[in-house]
Amino acid sequence: MIIIFSGICLLTGSFLCVSGGIGLIRFPDFYTRMHAVGVTDTLGAGFILLGLMLLSTSFLVIAKLVIILLLTLLIGPTTSHVLAKTAMHNGLKPVLNQALNSNTVEKNKETGSSGS
């Protein structure tokens, strides 16, 4: 029974990680890519570590997995916040209108950095 729950958690975490990778490839803008990675990364890592916790028997292994889970939950949102703040502070504008290709992103970056 525990093995079935562990398998469900591992498969959910794997699906979330792969969907984060696909969002990193296919989204048109930096901020939308960061949304895809930052949302699915924390939940995917949490589900996979929860599945490994259900699968393990030793207390020390469960303690180390809890430490890794807490570090991931602390580090992921902090890195996303610092990355978004640095990109906005250095003049990378988000693409707001319907022109969603890479040329628009480059042009917005150039004008933002030269204007600031």
Place this chain on the structure above:
Amino acid sequence: MLTAATLAIFVAMILAIIRCIAGPTLYDRILAVNMFGTKTVLLISLLGFVMGRPEFLDIAIVYALINFISVIGVLRYSDTSK
């Protein structure tokens, strides 16, 4: 299930490497490297369970800390070099 999760993590790491090579701006590359590091932590944990040696979790803890410090350091350099 452990092998399927390991293969899924491999696929996500390959997609992150593709975005890291083809990213149009610097921040896309930093984001892809950060995601690669997080997936590496998960991969080390999963490989420890696949091989039956859970001592790999110590290496995963150290890798998570090094990944955080490196990303913050690169972003700090990028912020003050304006």
